[in-house]
Amino acid sequence: MLRSLPFRPLRKTRLYEEVAEQIKESIFNGLIKPGDHIPPERELCEIFNVGRPTIREALRTLSIMGLIEVNTGKKGSVVKDCDIIQYMEVMREQLSWLIKVDEKTVEDLWEVRKYIELGIAHSLACNANATKRDFEKLGRFIKKMEACKGDIQAYFPIAVEFHKELALSTKNKIFYLVWEIFHDILLKGYSPLLEEIFPQGPSKLLEANIGLLRAIKSKDHGAIDKAMEIHAEAEKRLIEVKKKT
Numbered sequence: 531m532l533r534s535l536p537f538r539p540l541r542k543t544r545l546y547e548e549v550a551e552q553i554k555e556s557i558f559n560g561l562i563k564p565g566d567h568i569p570p571e572r573e574l575c576e577i578f579n580v581g582r583p584t585i586r587e588a589l590r591t592l593s594i595m596g597l598i599e600v601n602t603g604k605k606g607s608v609v610k611d612c613d614i615i616q617y618m619e620v621m622r623e624q625l626s627w628l629i630k631v632d633e634k635t636v637e638d639l640w641e642v643r644k645y646i647e648l649g650i651a652h653s654l655a656c657n658a659n660a661t662k663r664d665f666e667k668l669g670r671f672i673k674k675m676e677a678c679k680g681d682i683q684a685y686f687p688i689a690v691e692f693h694k695e696l697a698l699s700t701k702n703k704i705f706y707l708v709w710e711i712f713h714d715i716l717l718k719g720y721s722p723l724l725e726e727i728f729p730q731g732p733s734k735l736l737e738a739n740i741g742l743l744r745a746i747k748s749k750d751h752g753a754i755d756k757a758m759e760i761h762a763e764a765e766k767r768l769i770e771v772k773k774k775t
Contacts, residue, residue, distance in 0.1 A: 535561055537577050545580050549588035552578075557597055557609055564611035568598065573606070640765045643712050647761065650697050650705050651754045655746045659701040668695055668743055675739065680731035682724045689732070690716050692739060696746075720768060727767050734760060 537552050556562045569577065574585045589607055592598045598607045654660055671692040678685040690713065697709040720727065728735070738760035745753035 545578075545584045546587035546591065549574070549578050549580065549584060550591040553588065553592060554595070554597060562609050564609050566609050567601075567606040568609065570606040571602065639712070639715060640768070643715075644758070644762055644765065646705075646708055646712070647693065648755070648758050650693075650700055650709060651742060651746055651758065652751055653700050653702065653705065654696060655749045655751060655754060657700055660699045664695075664699040665743075665747060668692065668699065671695060672740055672743060675732070675736050678732065680733070682728050682732045683721075685732035685736070686720060686724055687717065689735060689739060723768065723771050726771050727764065735764060 535556050537556075553562070553568060562568065568574070568589075571582055571585050571589075575582055578585070589598065589600050592607075593600045596610060598609055601607045671688060674688045675685055675692065678688065694706075694709065694713065697706040700706070738757045741753060742757035745751075745757055
């Protein structure tokens with residue numbers, strides 16, 4: 531069965547990426563299922579017409595992604611029973627690393643996150659699945675943020691959890707998983723520069739989050755946009771500060 535998989539000989543320079551991509555596609559398309567054995571290294575070398583170092587690097591890449599359990603024996607590596615949550619976790623780690631090395635990537639990520647946050651807020655305002663308990667929990671986060679007074683370092687992690695809770699409250703797993711990608715990026719991107727970005731403390735951000743929750747409850751989509759504009763201004767300030775440093 532595995533011999534009939536649509537693998538192709540390779541001709542590009544970074545061959546291990548091509549190998550990993552073809553195997554990944556076959557896993558995602560269901561041609562190789564959880565529990566199946568990928569052919570052993572020797573056989574893969576023949577299928578792809580490459581050397582063992584290329585195959586080993588491809589298998590290592592797939593293992594890091596959580597898609598396979600590497601086995602160098604005769605039976606070959608085993609496809610793991612992974613799901614979208616596990617794959618999103620890998621993406622989060624990769625994006626968290628990118629924020630350290632690529633300024634343009636940082637700006638692109640902030641832009642994407644802005645629209646994700648807007649989508650979550652507007653969805654929650656229209657969402658009949660959000661319960662009274664959900665809104666009570668969001669209200670408790672507001673109280674925790676208020677208790678931080680002018681301490682931006684204490685305030686910020688709570689604010690991040692507040693926005694995480696907004697995503698959870700939509701009851702849309704994809705909204706939550708996509709938002710979760712940005713969790714580490716937010717903390718690592720902002721935390722070292724909080725005093726410089728917010729010299730006046732968290733009062734303006736707190737006001738925006740209070741207004742955001744109020745707007746979601748009242749289904750006021752215009753007010754949601756206005757509250758999120760304040761967060762967008764903070765992110766512009768972050769990019770400016772990072773460029774200076």
